[in-house]
Amino acid sequence: MTTENNPETEELDLPRSRQANERLHALIPGGAHTYAKGDDQYPENLAPVISHGRGAHVWDIDGNRYIEYGSGLRSVSLGHAHPRVVEAVQQELHRGSNFVRPSILEVEAAERFLATVPTAEMVKFTKNGSDATTAAVRLARAVTGRPRVAVCGDHPFFSVDDWFIGTTPMSAGIPAATTELTVSFPYGDLAATEELLTRHQGEIACLILEPATHTEPSPGSRLLPRPSAGRSPQSRADPTPGYLAGLRELADRHGCVLIFDEMITGFRWSEAGAQGLYGVVPDLSTFGKALGNGFAVSALAGRRDLMEQGGLRHSGDRVFLLSTTHGAETHSLAAAMAVQTTYTQEGITARLHALGERLAAGVRDAAASMGVGDHVVVRGRASNLVFATLDENRRPSQQYRTLFLRRLLAGGVLAPSFVVSSALGDADIDRTVEVVAQACAVYRKALDAADPTPWLAGRPVKPVFRRLS
Template sequence: MESAHTDEFALPRSRAANEKLHAMIPGGAHTYAKGDDQYPEHLAPVISHGRGAHVWDVDGNRYVEYGSGLRSVSLGHAHPRVLAAVRRELDRGGNFVRPSIVEAEAAERFLETVPTAEMVKFAKNGSDVTTAAVRLARAVTGRTRVAICADHPFFSVDDWFIGTTPMSAGIPAAITDLTVAFPYGDLAATEDVLTRYRGEVACLVLEPAGHAEPPPGYLAGLRRLADRHGCVLVFDEMITGFRWSEAGAQGLYGVVPDLSTFGKALGNGFAVSALAGRRDLMEWGGLRHTGDRVFLLSTTHGAETHALAAAMAVQTTYVEEGVTARLHALGERLAAGVREAAAGMGVGDHVLVRGRASNLVFATLDARGEPSQEYRTLFLRQLLAGGVLAPSFVVSSALGDADIDRTVAVVAGACAVYRKALDVGDPTPWLGGRPVKPVFRRLV
């Protein structure tokens, strides 16, 4: 797509398609983070198709895409090795009345890739496996409270977590009250929480790493805290899995959780997630123990053969092609380019790139240095008009150097407009309508 002036850029077919989506689907999308409220008004592309690092909207525009599938499509769209594996299984049937041999093969492959885990069970969604980890921790410990990291944005669609967000409508306080929070990176504060609720906390749930690296010794210290207080340590590796290393953050940092959950990159867009962990805990959800049975995970579609084949192909591709290293190299090139472009346009203190190179996000700050949805809207409009679809700067391995260079050039143009808005003290003339909104908010 050729670059366009923002005020000339329009998406009439996408706009009509969004209206149709809202008429039939609450929120107009199946994931809140994909909602058109996350994009400038009337500039929320509806996707026709994608290939590699590019997507096309129904208006015929092509974009360089970042954050593909909410970080799930890390190899690029329609990846040939993944599609070949999926097609092989599609002709053999996808779901049977008994387990398929593919389930054993996929479990074996996963446990080879994540050797810190001893057993695994597959499902479709990250929420399902993370909630299963919480249920298992409660069963094993006989405790009811769940301690979640307050600095990480999402763990599950289920009540134990969503009740703690501003979108808590419909969730009884009795459930929410059982979830408490601890700050990331602060062992003393976490121990205070465990002491305050001594003998009540079933598990600590956190992403092992976020936009900043774990403080030295933090994860190991958390491991010791969990052991000392008798609670289960759960790593949510939805994002860190594969992007940090093939074995996740636990493999990179060398700290072994009791349970961990994977998804997103595991299937390169196909629906598959995993609960993994210690055998003595996982067996509580099986048939080879003598205690009370735990309804761990039981999903009709959790072991569809084509999705498990996709997961195996993803793992093979990562290992054989060094995908994690490529993601980091691409991210480092992009981050350096964006920072240079922002500084060159005089907005280096306002357009920021943060996070691990394989998982970059950007921040848009106003004249006071505060996060601004208005300036984010301005920035997104300029990116879209330049053919860059980037709710984040999370890379896929399908990106090429030319894509990165194109993105940096578009960012430079966006930063020039950003500077103009800062100079006049008001981004409103460049918004084109209402600002984008945060996903978690109480009112529409």
């Protein structure tokens, strides 16, 4: 099977991947190291196990090649094995990766990051986004002396740690007393946020949110309940004018810390993230994903007076901010510097936007031409596209998502989202649109039958956040 197959007539068979998935489940809880990569996120028996990748393509262990979207859960934005990043990493590997004292690369990487994100004054690196966001929350609690955390209930994920995961359906093992300290505010609704801050006057340490992004919630994936009942999910790629500035004013007036989670928006919105694009400066922000192009590196950045509370040059109580054995591995910091240089010198953010615009237009035209334009819906900023699969009543449907993913895979497109990498070429986009059109033809048949079951060939894909396996 190659990307030239017709997804309306061809079926994909993955015998080696099926065997490897069994081995994965026997040894690794969930069969993957990230729940979003689990085989339950894919049609039954159609979860390819990857052999290798280059640029915008990956190959599975059955020998099939795919055009890949959402690479590395949005982390590989330059494409796999990007030469500039690989060269930077290789130069450091033979020099040693971890020492008993800081390497000179740590200050060079910090200088490079703060030049890229000039709204921040200090930065500390770690390996994953959860550590960075949890450190931001801990710091906010320490400097305010307040216990509660207010998270944006319209955004799907902030951390694997108890303060957040306790608010999801997967809350087993987390004390209720911990979860009760996390409250929710709706994106885009300043009045509801102010009401929350007033109701918990003097208790909320921070507001934490993705400053701008769009994700389409799957059925059953709702996290914290929204304070304003009946409000529809946020569907804008950008915040409404004045919203972020309004949050800034609310945080200042109520004495809480404003935290931007820029794991997704960092680099994809601008090299300096959404804060650089919209001109609103948070107190703290977290970056990751695109920062390393697949290498493990993330960052907590922010105001000097806050960040220094986790340092040695102050006279107050010490805050255990971040202290990780592998947080400053030289090769990952070298990768981050190479990524930042590539973005700024090659205009990567603009390229991601242009590629996404071309893809979104093509997918929308293909869906409309097959009569499913109201059912296969592309949303989000061009550099961070997601798609919704709606049933005959225009409600989000895991069954229709399964049908759609199955047809894409048969056509050689691996696309849990339509998040682009800069390695995609025009031919990749054109082929993707062609496969989408063929998938939409099948989608139309299922809509006409008012039942997608005959096209599923197994159980539907499942939402990540659910109570039962």
